[in-house]
Amino acid sequence: MSTRSSSAIAEELGQRLKQARLNRDYTQEQVAERAGVSRKAVVNAEKGKAQLVVFVAILDALELTEHLDRFLPPQPLSPIQLAKLQGKQRQRASGLRARSGSATSSTENEDTPEW
Known part of the structure; x- marks a missing residue:
């Protein structure tokens, strides 16, 4: 577990975001326009106080x-999760049981394949 608080980590991410903006020589207004957010949202993100969707837009x-995969790589399913999912495999089709105009009952349709 990290010795830094969540707020401290968020502030550092905000500073990195600001440095990335400065490295590209963009103003906060330019980034806001490109991201489809307000300038205030960019200011808040650079302080580490942004909603995730705003952060990603920036x-x-x-x-x-492309750096997000290194930030939080896709997580594989654990063997326990895979085992749990095995029992949930689909057993039946979800097609219509009785077709309009058909004289067969719904139980006959379940047992009779439609080839």
């Missing part, structure tokens, strides 16, 4: 979304 505006 990363996209700065062309940094």
